[in-house]
Structures are given as C-alpha cells and as structure tokens.
Amino acid sequence: MCGVLREISPRVRSIKPLQSSVVALRAGQIEEELTQGVKKSFRQLINLIWGDPQSAGIKPLTFVRQVLSACLYPQLLDNDRLPADARQRAKALLSECQGGSLGSYTDLPGIPQVVREISDFITRRDGGVPSYPENILLAPGSQWALQNILNLLVHGGGGAGGGDGAVRSGVLTPVPTHVTSIMSLMGLGGVSVPYYLSEEQGWKVEVEELNRALEAAKPMCNPVAIYIINPGNPSGHVQSRKSIQDVIRFASEKRLFLLADEVYQDCIYKENIEFVSYKRVLAEMGPPFSNTVELASFHSTSKGFLGECGLRGGYVELVNMDPAVMKHVFTIFSKDNTPTPSQIALSVMANPPQPGDPSYSLYAVETQQIRTTVTGNVRRVHEVLSSLPGVSSQPVEGGAFAFPRLNLPSKAIRTAKELKMEPDTFYCLRLLENTGACIAPGSEYGQKDGTYHIRFCITAKRDKIEDLLTRLVAFHTQFMDEFS
Amino acid sequence: MCGVLREISPRVRSIKPLQSSVVALRAGQIEEELTQGVKKSFRQLINLIWGDPQSAGIKPLTFVRQVLSACLYPQLLDNDRLPADARQRAKALLSECQGGSLGSYTDLPGIPQVVREISDFITRRDGGVPSYPENILLAPGSQWALQNILNLLVHGGGGAGGGDGAVRSGVLTPVPTHVTSIMSLMGLGGVSVPYYLSEEQGWKVEVEELNRALEAAKPMCNPVAIYIINPGNPSGHVQSRKSIQDVIRFASEKRLFLLADEVYQDCIYKENIEFVSYKRVLAEMGPPFSNTVELASFHSTSKGFLGECGLRGGYVELVNMDPAVMKHVFTIFSKDNTPTPSQIALSVMANPPQPGDPSYSLYAVETQQIRTTVTGNVRRVHEVLSSLPGVSSQPVEGGAFAFPRLNLPSKAIRTAKELKMEPDTFYCLRLLENTGACIAPGSEYGQKDGTYHIRFCITAKRDKIEDLLTRLVAFHTQFMDEFS
Numbered sequence: 001m002c003g004v005l006r007e008i009s010p011r012v013r014s015i016k017p018l019q020s021s022v023v024a025l026r027a028g029q030i031e032e033e034l035t036q037g038v039k040k041s042f043r044q045l046i047n048l049i050w051g052d053p054q055s056a057g058i059k060p061l062t063f064v065r066q067v068l069s070a071c072l073y074p075q076l077l078d079n080d081r082l083p084a085d086a087r088q089r090a091k092a093l094l095s096e097c098q099g100g101s102l103g104s105y106t107d108l109p110g111i112p113q114v115v116r117e118i119s120d121f122i123t124r125r126d127g128g129v130p131s132y133p134e135n136i137l138l139a140p141g142s143q144w145a146l147q148n149i150l151n152l153l154v155h156g157g158g159g160a161g162g163g164d165g166a167v168r169s170g171v172l173t174p175v176p177t178h179v180t181s182i183m184s185l186m187g188l189g190g191v192s193v194p195y196y197l198s199e200e201q202g203w204k205v206e207v208e209e210l211n212r213a214l215e216a217a218k219p220m221c222n223p224v225a226i227y228i229i230n231p232g233n234p235s236g237h238v239q240s241r242k243s244i245q246d247v248i249r250f251a252s253e254k255r256l257f258l259l260a261d262e263v264y265q266d267c268i269y270k271e272n273i274e275f276v277s278y279k280r281v282l283a284e285m286g287p288p289f290s291n292t293v294e295l296a297s298f299h300s301t302s303k304g305f306l307g308e309c310g311l312r313g314g315y316v317e318l319v320n321m322d323p324a325v326m327k328h329v330f331t332i333f334s335k336d337n338t339p340t341p342s343q344i345a346l347s348v349m350a351n352p353p354q355p356g357d358p359s360y361s362l363y364a365v366e367t368q369q370i371r372t373t374v375t376g377n378v379r380r381v382h383e384v385l386s387s388l389p390g391v392s393s394q395p396v397e398g399g400a401f402a403f404p405r406l407n408l409p410s411k412a413i414r415t416a417k418e419l420k421m422e423p424d425t426f427y428c429l430r431l432l433e434n435t436g437a438c439i440a441p442g443s444e445y446g447q448k449d450g451t452y453h454i455r456f457c458i459t460a461k462r463d464k465i466e467d468l469l470t471r472l473v474a475f476h477t478q479f480m481d482e483f484s
Numbered sequence: 485m486c487g488v489l490r491e492i493s494p495r496v497r498s499i500k501p502l503q504s505s506v507v508a509l510r511a512g513q514i515e516e517e518l519t520q521g522v523k524k525s526f527r528q529l530i531n532l533i534w535g536d537p538q539s540a541g542i543k544p545l546t547f548v549r550q551v552l553s554a555c556l557y558p559q560l561l562d563n564d565r566l567p568a569d570a571r572q573r574a575k576a577l578l579s580e581c582q583g584g585s586l587g588s589y590t591d592l593p594g595i596p597q598v599v600r601e602i603s604d605f606i607t608r609r610d611g612g613v614p615s616y617p618e619n620i621l622l623a624p625g626s627q628w629a630l631q632n633i634l635n636l637l638v639h640g641g642g643g644a645g646g647g648d649g650a651v652r653s654g655v656l657t658p659v660p661t662h663v664t665s666i667m668s669l670m671g672l673g674g675v676s677v678p679y680y681l682s683e684e685q686g687w688k689v690e691v692e693e694l695n696r697a698l699e700a701a702k703p704m705c706n707p708v709a710i711y712i713i714n715p716g717n718p719s720g721h722v723q724s725r726k727s728i729q730d731v732i733r734f735a736s737e738k739r740l741f742l743l744a745d746e747v748y749q750d751c752i753y754k755e756n757i758e759f760v761s762y763k764r765v766l767a768e769m770g771p772p773f774s775n776t777v778e779l780a781s782f783h784s785t786s787k788g789f790l791g792e793c794g795l796r797g798g799y800v801e802l803v804n805m806d807p808a809v810m811k812h813v814f815t816i817f818s819k820d821n822t823p824t825p826s827q828i829a830l831s832v833m834a835n836p837p838q839p840g841d842p843s844y845s846l847y848a849v850e851t852q853q854i855r856t857t858v859t860g861n862v863r864r865v866h867e868v869l870s871s872l873p874g875v876s877s878q879p880v881e882g883g884a885f886a887f888p889r890l891n892l893p894s895k896a897i898r899t900a901k902e903l904k905m906e907p908d909t910f911y912c913l914r915l916l917e918n919t920g921a922c923i924a925p926g927s928e929y930g931q932k933d934g935t936y937h938i939r940f941c942i943t944a945k946r947d948k949i950e951d952l953l954t955r956l957v958a959f960h961t962q963f964m965d966e967f968s
Contacts (some may be wrong), residue, residue: 009636009639028591048581048587052585052586052588052589053587054581054582054587055582055583055588055589058583059585060585060587065556065557068553068556068557069553069556069557070553072549072552072553072556072825073549073550073552075565081563097541097794098536098538098539099538099540101543101544101794102795103537103791103792103793103794104538104539104793105534105536105794106794107512128555140624140796140820141821145608147819151671152493153493154493155493180820184816184819186810188493235642238822289623306587307587308587309588310581310587310821310822310823310824311587311824311825312624312821312822312823331672335627335631335664335671336627336628336796337793337796338796339624339626339794339795339822339825340794340795341556342823359676364661414642
C-alpha cells in the first residue's frame with residue numbers, strides 16, 4: 001500500500017466488510033450481466049437479502065408521504081388533494097421548525113413536537129409507564145443512535161484519548177445477530193462477546209449461557225453491556241416477559257448496561273404472543289431494578305408498518321442514566337442534526353391517524369393489508385420449508401426474517417471447504433447463480449459450529465415470496481440430489 | 485457518578501460540548517422566558533449564531549422542494565401544479581431506487597443517477613478535470629463524510645483496537661475554525677494541531693506558519709493530515725490559486741493527507757475573486773503532485789443557494805487513494821445509507837435546471853435574489869462595522885459569516901476574567917441579555933491570545949441583518965462607554 005495514507009487506523013482495519021457482500025456483490029454483477037444481455041436460466045433476480053420492505057414491493061403508507069410532501073413543499077398546504085389531517089400535521093410540525101422550514105437545523109434533540117409524540121407513544125405502549133421527552137434522542141436511524149451510545153460505553157484497547165493500559169470493553173452480543181451493530185462495536189475498538197441463542201428452544205435467550213459467555217470473556221475484556229435484539233434478527237424469536245425479567249436480573253447482578261434493540265416491536269406474527277418492552281418490564285419489576293438498571297431502547301421508522309428504510313429515522317430512549325452521563329450523551333448527539341424528513345416519519349410512526357381523523361380509514365386499511373400479507377408470508381414460508389428435506393425451521397414469531405437451518409450433505413460441506421467457503425455461503429452463491437434468488441448465508445450472522453442457515457426477508461409482497469420459494473424449492477431439491 | 489456506566493469512554497470525555505451552548509443555551513432560556521411573558525427590553529430574539537439560512541428567512545429553492553415532494557408522494561407525478569421538469573427528474577430518480585421508492589435502502593454509494601450528476605458537476609466546475617463516480621461517497625451531511633475519513637486516518641493513543649504504544653495522530657487545523665470537525669477529531673482520540681491564519685492579511689494561510697505548527701506538534705503526535713476550509717468559516721477568506729498551490733506543495737513534502745472542506749464553494753461575494761477547487765489546482769500542477777497527493781474534498785447541500793441544512797446532504801470526492809484503502813473507505817461508508825431525501829437534494833444541487841427547462845427562469849430568479857441579498861448584506865455589514873469604534877474587520881470574500889475583531893477596553897477584559905469568562909463570551913452574553921441578539925464569541929473558534937472576535941451569519945434575509953446591526957450598534961456604543 002503506497003500513498004500518504006500508509007497506515008489505516010486499526011479501528012477501521014478491524015471492521016470486516018459486510019460479508020453478505022459476497023452474495024450481494026455477485027448479485028450486483030449478475031444484474032449488470034442481465035442488463036448487458038448475458039443469457040441466464042432466469043430473467044430477473046429476486047432479492048430478499050435485506051430487510052427492506054419497500055424494495056420488496058410493500059407500498060409506503062400514504063399518510064407518511066402526504067405529511068412529508070406537504071412539509072417539504074408548503075404550497076401543498078392549501079391543496080385539496082391532500083387530506084386535512086395531513087396538512088394540519090404538516091402545519092403543526094413546520095410551526096416548530098426555525099423559519100417554518102424543514103431546511104433549518106432543528107434544536108437538539110429534534111423538533112419538539114416529534115419528541116413529545118414519541119414520548120407519548122412510549123407511555124401508551126407501556127401501559128402508562130411514564131416516558132420523558134428529555135430522555136429521548138433522535139438519530140438518522142437507530143443504528144446511529146446505537147453507535148453513539150456504544151461510543152460512550154466502549155473503551156478501546158489502551159483507550160483512545162487516554163487511559164493507557166486499560167482493558168478493552170466488551171459487549172455481550174447474541175449469536176446469531178445482524179452485523180451492523182457488531183461493526184459499530186468493532187469500529188470503536190470494543191470486543192464482541194458472543195452468547196448463543198438456543199435454536200432448539202426457538203432461539204431463546206438463556207441465562208446460563210449469558211453467564212458462560214460473561215465468564216469466558218473476562219480474561220479478554222471488561223464486559224460493560226449486553227446487547228439484545230427483540231424481536232430477533234435474524235432469529236424471529238420474541239422474548240417473553242419472564243425471559244426479559246431474567247435478562248434484567250442478570251444485567252443488574254453483573255452490572256451491565258442494557259442495550260435493547262426493539263426496532264421490530266410492531267412485527268409480531270403469532271397469536272398469543274405480544275411484544276413487551278424492556279422499559280415496561282423494568283418498571284414493573286420495581287426497585288432495586290427499576291431505579292438502577294441502565295437501559296437504552298432503540299426504535300426505527302425502517303421496520304414495522306412504515307418500512308421507510310430510505311428515510312433513516314430512529315430514536316433512543318434512555319432510562320436510569322446519571323445526569324452527568326446524560327450531558328455527555330447530549331454532547332455526542334449534538335455533533336449533528338437528525339435529518340428533518342426522518343423526524344417527520346418518526347412523528348407519524350409515533351402518532352398515526354386516530355379513529356375519526358380523515359386519514360384514519362385508509363391508514364387502517366393499509367396497515368391491515370401489510371399485516372395480512374406478512375402473516376400470510378410467514379405461514380406460507382413455514383409450509384414450504386417444512387416440506388423440504390434437510391431443512392428445519394423454528395417458528396417465526398416476529399421480526400422481518402426467516403432463518404431456517406440447513407442440514408447439508410457432507411459432500412456439499414467438503415466441496416465448500418475445498419473452495420475455502422462457508423458451506424451456507426456456497427449454498428447461497430449456487431442458488432444465486434442457478435436461479436437468480438439472492439438470500440444471505442447464516443455464517444454472516446454467526447451460528448453454532450457445524451450448523452448452517454439461510455436468512456431471507458419476509459416483509460415482502462406475496463408474489464415476491466412465492467417467486468423466491470419456487471426458485472428455492474427447485475434449487476434445493478437439485479442441490480440435495482447432487483451432493484447426497 | 486453512580487450507575488453501571490461508571491466510566492465514560494475517554495474518547496467521549498475529551499469532546500467538549502459546543503461552547504456556543506453558553507450563548508445558545510441562554511438564548512433558549514430567554515426564548516422560554518419571553519413565551520412566559522417575562523418583560524424584557526426587546527420583544528423577540530434575533531438569532532444569527534449559526535450558518536442556517538432558512539432559519540434566517542432565506543426561502544428554499546422551489547425546484548428542490550418540488551422534486552422532493554414528487555419523489556416522496558408519487559401521486560404528484562401527474563399533478564400539473566408541479567412543472568414538467570420537476571416531475572421528470574423525480575421519475576428518473578425513482579426509477580433508480582429499489583422498488584421505485586425513496587423508502588428503500590439505496591446501493592452504496594447512493595442512487596446511481598445522483599452520483600453521476602455529482603461527478604458531472606465536479607468535472608464542469610473544474611474545467612474538465614475528470615471526476616469519477618467511483619471516487620464519490622454520499623453522506624448525511626459533509627461532516628459525517630469528514631468523520632468517516634478521519635476515522636480512517638486517525639489512530640488514538642495506544643490505538644483503539646490494537647497497536648499499543650502507537651503515537652496519537654494529529655491533524656493540522658486552522659485557527660479560527662468551526663468546532664464540528666475538531667469535535668469529530670477529538671472524538672476519535674486524535675490531536676488537533678493548530679495553525680494560525682494571518683488576520684492582518686485577510687486570514688491568509690501561510691506556509692511558514694504551517695511549518696511552525698508541524699514542527700511544534702511532532703513531539704506530541706504524528707501529524708497525518710491537514711484540514712483546510714475554503715472559503716473560510718468563520719474567516720470569510722477565499723484562497724487564491726497560488727495559496728492552494730503552496731498548501732499542496734507543503735502537504736506533498738510533509739506527506740500529509742489533504743482534507744479540503746469546500747462546502748462554501750458557491751458563496752463568493754467579491755468581484756475578481758473566484759473559488760478554485762483543490763482538486764483542480766492539484767490536477768493543473770501535474771506530476772509528481774497530481775498523481776500522489778491524497779485529497780478528500782467535501783461539499784454539502786446545507787450551504788450555498790440551497791441552504792438545506794435540515795436535509796443533511798453531503799458528499800466527499802477522493803483523489804489519489806490507494807485501491808486497497810478505498811476498500812476500507814467503502815466499508816466505513818457502508819455502515820449506513822445516506823437518507824434518500826438528502827440524495828435528492830444533492831441531485832438538484834449538482835444538476836440544477838438548465839436554460840430551456842420549464843423551471844429554469846424561476847430557479848435563476850431565486851438564486852439571483854439570494855446572491856443579491858447576501859452580497860448586499862456583506863456590503864451593509866462592512867459599512868456598519870467600519871463605523872463602530874473598537875471594531876476592525878477583514879473583508880468577507882466568501883462563506884457565510886462575518887468575523888469582526890473587537891478591541892475591547894481593558895476594563896471589560898478584567899470584568900470578564902473576574903467572571904471567569906472569555907471577554908468575547910462576556911460581550912456576547914451582555915449583547916444577548918440587553919438586546920436579544922444572539923451571536924457567537926470568537927473564543928469558540930480559536931483566536932490568537934489577546935484578540936477577541938464575534939461571529940454572525942450573513943446568509944440571512946436583509947431585515948434580519950438590519951435588525952441585528954441595529955441592536956449591535958446600540959449595544960456596542962453603550963458597552964464601550966461603560967467600560968472605557
């Protein structure tokens with residue numbers, strides 16, 4: 001490597017590129033080849049590698065977009081093509097923007113009305129457990145918010161900016177889990193301490209395993225926090241109240257900061273299962289837990305009914321933070337403003353049209369349609385996967401992904417290893433080459449040694465799911481034949 | 485400090501809160517007091533502390549907002565209330581979004597059309613020096629892009645993530661300069677190495693001073709880069725081609741990475757002065773400079789005619805980067821997507837309506853109005869400041885700020901120090917309390933010991949400027965009387 005930039009910061013060098021790039025990158029090349037007229041056995045790719053509902057044909061909610069367009073182009077505020085409540089919301093939001101424009105910087109932590117709406121939303125969601133606007137910070141996506149909190153928690157080796165010789169900070173992270181959070185952690189010089197979810201028990205979090213992970217980590221790092229994603233990505237597991245209590249007790253006993261990634265809180269697909277927030281359970285447990293355990297809960301406009309990944313809106317609510325620490329939190333978040341369109345999307349997520357509002361019925365129909373579609377997808381995926389030899393699947397209770405396990409023939413595993421490839425990556429690349437279906441290998445999310453998985457998005461239009469399943473079934477049968 | 489979060493990362497502790505918070509915070513309180521009916525000698529605040537044109541009454545460009553609203557609410561694509569070229573642009577942009585929606589994640593580095601438009605814009609701007617889409621990365625604001633590049637360049641003390649005992653990285657930064665970049669640097673454990681701009685020469689960058697700063701820094705850190713902001717913030721200086729050549733030669737000789745913050749490139753207010761980019765000068769210098777000096781150039785939708793601070797759109801173009809390093813750059817930027825509305829604003833900035841397009845004449849009128857307003861502001865500010873005793877001002881050639889020097893009476897300086905306050909902070913707080921005018925003290929941007937300044941935004945509606953000047957003149961006269 002030549003050039004002035006001879007040495008790349010080890011912080012950055014330790015960040016592995018998104019491994020799904022292997023499959024996603026090849027998908028990009030194939031798309032290019034198709035455009036150039038290269039003949040393939042398929043005409044189009046079907047890409048369900050990311051949790052990106054709108055790219056998979058789910059339509060945006062009309063009210064979100066109406067409020068956004070009226071805020072951005074206020075000439076529409078007197079346009080009867082937009083319903084009165086959308087225009088009214090836009091006016092109210094603009095009245096709290098400097099100069100009445102989305103083009104101005106907003107105050108920290110954001111447009112006051114948006115922060116109030118979020119705190120009201122949380123209070124309603126948690127059955128009256130109070131939420132305070134001053135504990136809420138907005139960010140361009142929940143991952144930015146998480147990165148800011150990690151920045152506070154994580155000391156690099158030797159400690160950037162002082163504290164030489166300090167031990168690196170560790171964060172307990174589930175296996176499997178999506179990679180973005182771990183990239184943030186590694187980027188800060190932190191250590192990811194893996195705890196395994198119990199696949200056999202539907203990807204349950206087990207306290208025994210948390211204890212094992214913590215003890216195993218101690219010689220290497222100083223564990224400071226535990227990261228949990230509920231509902232799970234990619235696991236699809238939804239934690240019970242009891243399980244959340246267990247984790248809170250563990251965090252309290254071990255003095256760990258709780259990072260609760262709850263971005264899939266609206267994505268629940270099984271009857272008799274409900275999402276309960278860490279905040280609520282913590283409050284209900286009472287002292288000494290409710291007034292000591294430090295918690296950061298993250299939510300986002302990218303998931304749930306909105307599915308507005310492109311708008312990048314997220315927030316974090318902080319609980320039991322020392323006021324002296326909160327000052328630093330504000331300083332970090334003050335480094336930049338959350339984009340105003342992201343804030344508008346957060347407003348609608350937290351405060352959707354209510355019965356009696358002009359936009360209520362359309363909003364209700366649209367959200368119901370999405371719910372029906374995705375619940376149907378989950379059933380259909382389960383049905384098809386159950387029929388495939390060598391595939392076993394835990395129930396998808398929530399979240400945005402199916403994560404079935406592949407019992408691959410040993411010949412396939414050998415072939416993959418000869419190619420210096422993870423066996424499930426080999427499977428996904430072959431699937432992509434042969435059928436144009438783009439999904440992710442489990443090895444990118446972490447999995448127990450010797451187990452293999454695939455992940456694909458279920459928050460998609462039905463015909464996309466059918467298309468994927470058709471290609472997957474044909475390929476899988478042939479693959480199992482070839483390698484058995 | 486109690487709680488699990490006992491130790492805050494030293495990386496974070498080293499970030500000082502934005503010092504303007506002292507004045508801005510008090511302004512917030514006063515606003516609150518006014519709302520509650522507390523009697524003051526003024527009815528309203530006038531706030532020109534930030535470079536935030538739309539909060540200061542500058543109207544957004546219609547075409548930007550039309551394209552945005554059509555992209556976000558595609559039902560408007562067949563609405564005759566929007567001009568054909570705005571709808572056409574929206575259609576073209578949406579056709580390159582996954583699922584035809586701004587709600588989807590975009591490919592890295594962004595919507596392909598936007599990246600092409602930016603690279604064409606740079607090529608035109610630089611008189612044909614070619615720009616390649618693959619060297620351009622989008623970000624939610626130029627400061628995020630800068631932070632990502634700093635993350636690559638800067639090793640913390642001991643090196644987060646390895647490299648124990650390594651020396652901390654230093655970045656040469658101008659005095660005065662705005663604080664956001666320095667916050668990013670400190671947040672990464674880097675060292676800010678100050679070089680003083682020569683106020684007497686209109687805030688010129690002097691190579692002798694760069695050499696002095698570099699030598700002085702060597703015992704403390706390993707200088708890896710030089711950060712330049714041209715046109716200057718807060719200095720208002722515009723570098724000549726000759727001065728840029730000098731800096732490039734210095735960077736080449738000392739093997740420093742060049743960080744060129746060029747977000748004010750459209751903000752030039754003096755005849756016979758033009759903005760020339762570092763990229764262009766570097767190319768024109770030929771080898772060995774043009775093919776070795778590593779450069780990152782930043783631009784933004786927040787400044788210039790768009791003034792869309794709230795949308796958070798920025799980009800960086802990289803020059804002469806080693807391909808192996810570029811891989812890491814992509815990895816860092818791949819951690820998150822740039823919000824789609826930010827990308828749409830970048831599209832319009834890079835590719836505004838052209839003569840013959842339906843929206844051209846309105847666009848031309850609006851941009852001309854802004855230019856006329858701001859150029860008029862600069863003249864008017866200069867006129868008024870020149871008339872004030874104890875105020876001297878370098879010409880504002882470009883940028884968004886006036887940064888006059890205050891020759892404060894020694895009694896005022898003593899009084900401030902007794903209050904444990906910087907004298908110009910004391911001045912600004914008194915101005916705020918007495919007149920409701922909110923501007924920033926020079927001490928927040930760095931200045932030579934014993935010199936004092938104030939900064940305020942000039943990209944504002946004329947009546948805001950007049951209002952500020954009226955309050956400032958009355959206050960200043962009284963202040964000088966009181967302390968002389």
